[in-house]
Amino acid sequence: MAISKDIQGFLLNDATERFMRYVKIWTTSDEKSSSTPSTEGQLELGRILSEELKDLGLLDVVQDKWGYIYGILPASKGLEDAKTIGLIAHLDTSEAVSGKDVKPVIHKNYDGNDITYSQDSELKLSLNDSKVLKEYIGLDIITSSGDTLLGADDKAGVAEIMTACAAWQKYPELKHGAITICFTPDEEIGRGTKKIKKKLLPKICYTLDGSEMGQLELECFDAWGVDIKFKGLSVHPGYAKDLMINAIHIASRFLSEIPEKESPEHTEEREGYYHLYKLEGGEEEAKATLIIRDFILESNKKRMEFFKSLKEAYERRYPGLKIELAFQHQYENMILYLEKEEKAIELAKEAITQAGLEVKLHSIRGGTDGAKLSARGIPTPNIFTGGLLFHSRKEFIPTLGLQKAAEVILNLAELWSKN
Numbered sequence: 255m256a257i258s259k260d261i262q263g264f265l266l267n268d269a270t271e272r273f274m275r276y277v278k279i280w281t282t283s284d285e286k287s288s289s290t291p292s293t294e295g296q297l298e299l300g301r302i303l304s305e306e307l308k309d310l311g312l313l314d315v316v317q318d319k320w321g322y323i324y325g326i327l328p329a330s331k332g333l334e335d336a337k338t339i340g341l342i343a344h345l346d347t348s349e350a351v352s353g354k355d356v357k358p359v360i361h362k363n364y365d366g367n368d369i370t371y372s373q374d375s376e377l378k379l380s381l382n383d384s385k386v387l388k389e390y391i392g393l394d395i396i397t398s399s400g401d402t403l404l405g406a407d408d409k410a411g412v413a414e415i416m417t418a419c420a421a422w423q424k425y426p427e428l429k430h431g432a433i434t435i436c437f438t439p440d441e442e443i444g445r446g447t448k449k450i451k452k453k454l455l456p457k458i459c460y461t462l463d464g465s466e467m468g469q470l471e472l473e474c475f476d477a478w479g480v481d482i483k484f485k486g487l488s489v490h491p492g493y494a495k496d497l498m499i500n501a502i503h504i505a506s507r508f509l510s511e512i513p514e515k516e517s518p519e520h521t522e523e524r525e526g527y528y529h530l531y532k533l534e535g536g537e538e539e540a541k542a543t544l545i546i547r548d549f550i551l552e553s554n555k556k557r558m559e560f561f562k563s564l565k566e567a568y569e570r571r572y573p574g575l576k577i578e579l580a581f582q583h584q585y586e587n588m589i590l591y592l593e594k595e596e597k598a599i600e601l602a603k604e605a606i607t608q609a610g611l612e613v614k615l616h617s618i619r620g621g622t623d624g625a626k627l628s629a630r631g632i633p634t635p636n637i638f639t640g641g642l643l644f645h646s647r648k649e650f651i652p653t654l655g656l657q658k659a660a661e662v663i664l665n666l667a668e669l670w671s672k673n
């Protein structure tokens with residue numbers, strides 16, 4: 255079903271108004287905090303959303319003590335037997351850039367010239383910054399004021415879900431089965447599903463946490479953490495001949511064997527990598543901390559084999575040296591679970607097409623809450639929000655992206671109600 259012009263206008267205005275309001279609430283998560291949610295501001299945004307969900311006619315709305323919000327929108331009359339679907343977005347923003355005192359600005363009718371910022375005269379958003387910006391000439395673009403991120407990741411997702419709820423309330427002709435809404439804290443620090451109540455979620459969910467308009471994400475990295483401990487022997491350097499086993503020096507030789515081309519700064523699209531991000535220690539002991547990433551589990555297994563063979567070679571080369579390897583599987587590529595869910599994927603594609611957009615299948619070079627949920631038995635593809643350049647002071651979103659994502663939600667709900 256095509257959404258009427260009237261409803262499209264409502265979606266655009268409602269989602270823009272909500273988005274401008276939600277981004278002003280400081281919800282940066284904090285990796286160093288051990289509480290859930292990691293920051294107070296996420297509770298504040300959650301309180302506002304809970305009240306708004308109740309006003310929009312959702313039932314059983316709760317904000318639990320960890321800051322998760324749940325609510326159920328009952329099905330349209332006569333569609334009570336339709337399958338329930340879930341819509342998920344996250345409350346927090348990335349720590350990479352400040353999210354405090356965000357002052358969003360709407361640049362009306364973007365003309366393709368550089369966008370400048372009131373809080374940083376050096377900063378510019380130009381056509382070179384993003385491949386899609388050229389396609390957005392003529393649209394209204396929202397940015398920060400240059401001193402913070404914008405927070406479209408993921409307040410765009412939050413606003414779009416809220417707007418869809420508002421549209422369902424205002425326009426009863428928009429048909430849908432029951433819908434479960436869930437907002438999660440601390441996604442950006444990898445804890446978004448840690449305390450999620452799986453039994454409150456339906457069998458199929460969608461996250462609204464993707465990027466450019468039209469995108470549908472069914473794949474994410476297969477992700478491993480790697481700890482390598484080098485145990486050497488310290489001796490006075492003046493008398494160390496044939497005795498010292500210099501753990502940190504050997505560690506740096508060992509790590510230099512990693513192929514340089516397989517690093518984050520040399521890879522893109524579907525290429526995997528090794529990423530060393532911490533090296534510490536001394537002669538006696540040294541420790542390297544890495545991650546390895548790929549879309550294919552077998553390729554990551556080869557990287558682990560590579561470390562095992564290096565360990566053997568180095569222990570032979572430096573008698574007395576001990577190397578300990580530890581691998582932790584952090585998350586799996588969700589395609590393993592989603593490829594069986596043809597209907598969830600087909601309907602998502604159809605919902606995007608109905609919104610007048612081209613479906614762009616995209617592989618996430620990172621993780622998502624959906625990956626963890628999918629692995630735990632709730633297949634959860636990721637739908638675009640329309641935002642771009644996430645985790646950056648140059649983050650932006652066209653207001654049309656907010657509208658289109660809301661349209662996709664409405665279409666998706668209607669498609670599921672008929673299937």
Ligand SMILES: [Zn+2]
Nearest residue numbers: 344407408463
């Ligand atoms: Zn996100």
